[in-house]
Amino acid sequence: MLPTVTAAALVVTATGATVADSTTAMRLDFTEGEARAATLDAVAQRATVGDLASRRQAASAQRSALQGQAEAKERASRAAARKAAAEAAAKAKAEREGKRWVKAIRTGRQTSNFGPRWGKTHDGLDIGAPAGTPLYAMSRGTVVRSFVDSSFGNKIEIQYWDGSVSWYAHMSARLVQAGDTVMPGDVVGKVGNTGYSFGNHLHVEIHPAPRVDNPQNPIPWLRSRGIQIG
Ligand SMILES: [Zn+2]
DSSP states (O other): OOOHHHHHHHHHHHHHHHHHHHHHHHHHHHHHHHHHHHHHHHHHHHHHHHHHHHHHHHHHHHHHHHHHHHHHHHHHHHHHEEEHHHHHHHHHHHHHHHOOOOOOOOSOOOEEEEEEEEEEOOOEEEEOOOTTTTEEEESSSSEEEEEETTTTEEEEEEEEEEEEEEEEESEEEEEOOOTTTTOOTTTEEEEOOSSSSSSEEEEEEEEESTOOOOOOHHHHHHHHOOOOOO
16 A cells, blocks of 8 residues: 555646646545435435335334234123123023022912812812912923913913923912913912812912823922922
């Protein structure tokens, strides 16, 4: 390097101002060129930086959008899970509620037991109560029959969820029809004195299945379900 620099200095000294001007002009040109190059570099760099920034911004926006979508999906999924859990809980509760056993009549006094009576068999329990006293479905079930019988008067037969069937007889009113679904405690009729009956009372029988006349002693049936009659 050193010999070249020395040679250039000698040339400038020998040729004078013109050359020096020319050198200056060249230097100016060079400087302008350099400046332009620098400016272009800067522009390019800025452009690159700008591109990068806008790409980053776009990527960030995309990430935000994806994150937003993921969060919305997660929210929806959590909401669906909550809804399903609530529905399952409600269903389980309804199931439990439906399987409760409740009294057929809340006030009344047993006047006849199941078994032999007056030289015949009495096929159910008699509960004496004022006319119009409400009668309740003992659990969830379906009304099998609701009709007027010459002996039983106003009569309804309900099959419960466990398959067993109750008969309520001598009612003053029947409030359900065949095919109706009943829940524990639903009012299905009212105490009366219809059919072959002497005084207002509920005659209740328990049978193992619909349309099977095979009366069972209601007392152990009720006891095993944790309820009493009257
Ligand atoms: Zn009876």
